[in-house]
Amino acid sequence: MAGFLISPALGYLQTHSERGNSRRFAAVIIVAASCLCLSALALLTSYFCPIQRKSIDLCRTPSYPYSKADDSRLLATSVGGSVSPQNVITATNLSHVVFGIAASSELWEKRKEYLKLWWKPKKMRGFVWLEKKVRYTEEDAKTLPPQMLSADTMRFKYTSRLGRRSGIRISRIVSEMYRLGLPDVRWFVMSDDDTIFVAKNLLRVLSKYDHKQFYYIGSNSESHMQNLAFSYNMAYGGGGFAISYPLAKALSSMQDDCLHRYPSLVGSDDRIHACMAELGVPLTKEPGFHQYDIRGNALGLLAAHPLTPAISLHHLDAINPVFPNRTTLEALNHLQRSIDEDPTHFLQQSICYEKDRIWSISISWGYVVQIFRGVIEPRELEVPLRTFYSWNRKADFTTFAFNARAYPRHPCERPTLFYMHNITTSSRQERPRVESFYIRDAATSSPCPWTMPSPTSIDLIKVSRHKDENMWNKAIEENVF
Structure with missing residues (x-):
């Protein structure tokens, strides 16, 4: 079996081969989970993320300048917002x-x-x-x-x-x-x-x-x-x-x-x-409260969560199980693992591109990775796919209170889905690293006549990121991961 590891987090490309079944090409992509790939200018000039043989830079990631002051965040209650011993109170807890x-x-x-x-x-x-x-x-x-x-x-x-x-x-x-x-x-x-x-x-x-x-x-x-x-x-x-x-x-x-x-x-x-x-x-x-007045498959919404903390999920009986081949309760138990491991980044969307294969990659942390053939702009990928229908059981897009895009009819334009399988966290005290693993859903591997490489050649995706519980307290600045 021949394969390779693409690791923007480590900054290099490794190739390797080993004995095994040569009939099947398998690969593992390690993608930085917190990547917000490519500015609009980069899309106009390149269409793809820059890539080299020995050095790879797939993604841009929202990073947050760290300050120890964030660890002891206090709430000022005065109108002017100034902090004094008289108006400082302890942070809200459970x-x-x-x-x-x-x-x-x-x-x-x-x-x-x-x-x-x-x-x-x-x-x-x-x-x-x-x-x-x-x-x-x-x-x-x-x-x-x-x-x-x-x-x-x-x-x-x-x-x-x-x-x-x-x-x-x-x-x-x-x-x-x-x-x-x-x-x-x-x-x-x-x-x-x-x-x-x-x-x-x-x-x-x-x-x-x-x-x-x-x-x-x-x-x-x-x-x-x-x-x-x-x-x-x-x-x-x-x-x-x-x-x-x-x-x-x-x-x-x-x-x-x-x-x-x-x-x-x-x-x-x-x-x-x-x-x-x-x-x-x-x-x-606060958009993180989710009523989910929808029916059917909630994948489209869960895979394109807005850039805000996910607070709640509702109508669990009205939607399909969030993971395939599981009961509703089994699927929610599995999803809870992501919440328990790293609630800060739960469902946060990241977008990356792979040059050699001409793929667009959308990650919903702790839930699903979608690989699309071709280059799809970020402003389109952040719009939910209509995998669901309305509360009154209609497929009319005008019944939704948000932008949504039609699910592709052509099999080559449909995403190949990789659902969360497992999550682990490193034991390092300073900046522990969370690694999540996503396995391809065979049901979404539709035959495609296009000649470009197929995402079905990938079986497993590993998403790696630093754990940062103070992410939402910091201003975003764009850096290369």
Whole structure:
């Protein structure tokens, strides 16, 4: 078997051969995971990344100037932003956050398995809010948040024909959590029981904001029709949203009166939004909260995540398993390995090019690597492929609230997919290195009549990068990796 290693991280090209089956050419590409290849000027002048026989430079990577001051990041609460002993507070951590998970007894036995994926009993605070008590096994008691029964809401009128009365109950969870009088709370975070959180990324985002002010933080739906029906200024609770402690206090004092004024609203999110509007608090949008109002294969969205921390994934029952040949729960367990190993870079997209084979390479860290034949510009690769369809089961691209490109019909234009197989981290204390391995999905290896080299000659891709938990605290500057 003959093969070679392409290593921009190490800066050289190695060739080797060994005995074995000569009928098949196999190769391993080691690609720097944090590469944002080629500026627009470079594309105009070269189309390919520069490459030499003994020296290789495939990628440009967003790098972040390191400062030890980043390790002790403090939040200044004064209006001017200056730091003094009087206005400096400790950084937000998990103990400052209380989660409210909206659940139903009917779906609990299935949905609780999603919660077990990300819940950390000894580090997190929160409650599962139900309409009636469910059976907790001994294992459930150790691995899940305690259950709470929501207060009776029959005194509130409900006239919508489209939703369920449970929307009233769920909308009051934040107020009910505030009234528990828990100490040292900065944020209340709401979600559904089929939502997965990346807790460290949630903290990174919340730490940007002054928890002593009124904040209502979340994101919209991916569905344009859903946003039109409800609001582009409303946080969708499936993707999760955060409410600061003082805002929760204000909400609890007026919410019951507010709810009486909106009997015709459909669910819980629009009721929360109505009360936020009465309080004069706008939605602060953070695109890392993902409602995922889509159906089918979510590959296109997961493979082209925006340059922002991935905070949550929702509607896990409505989309296909995120890895092929696995059940939904098995696939999510596998994906959780990426989250646990390096949440900072989870799903972050990097783009590279391989000159000799004329390939464009898109990496979604910890999930998938896509290899396209030919040169595709970065501005196109960062647009999700429409591998999914809309929440109302239509393939019409106008139903989405974001740009998306059609999935290629020609087999040669379709990407060859390599799904995450394993992840390891070096034991070096200074700048540990994370290595992730991606194996080709045979189902995406369509026959192609083009004469250029086929990505199906590759079986394994190794992606290597430095672990940098302070990445999101630093300004980006473009350097050669």
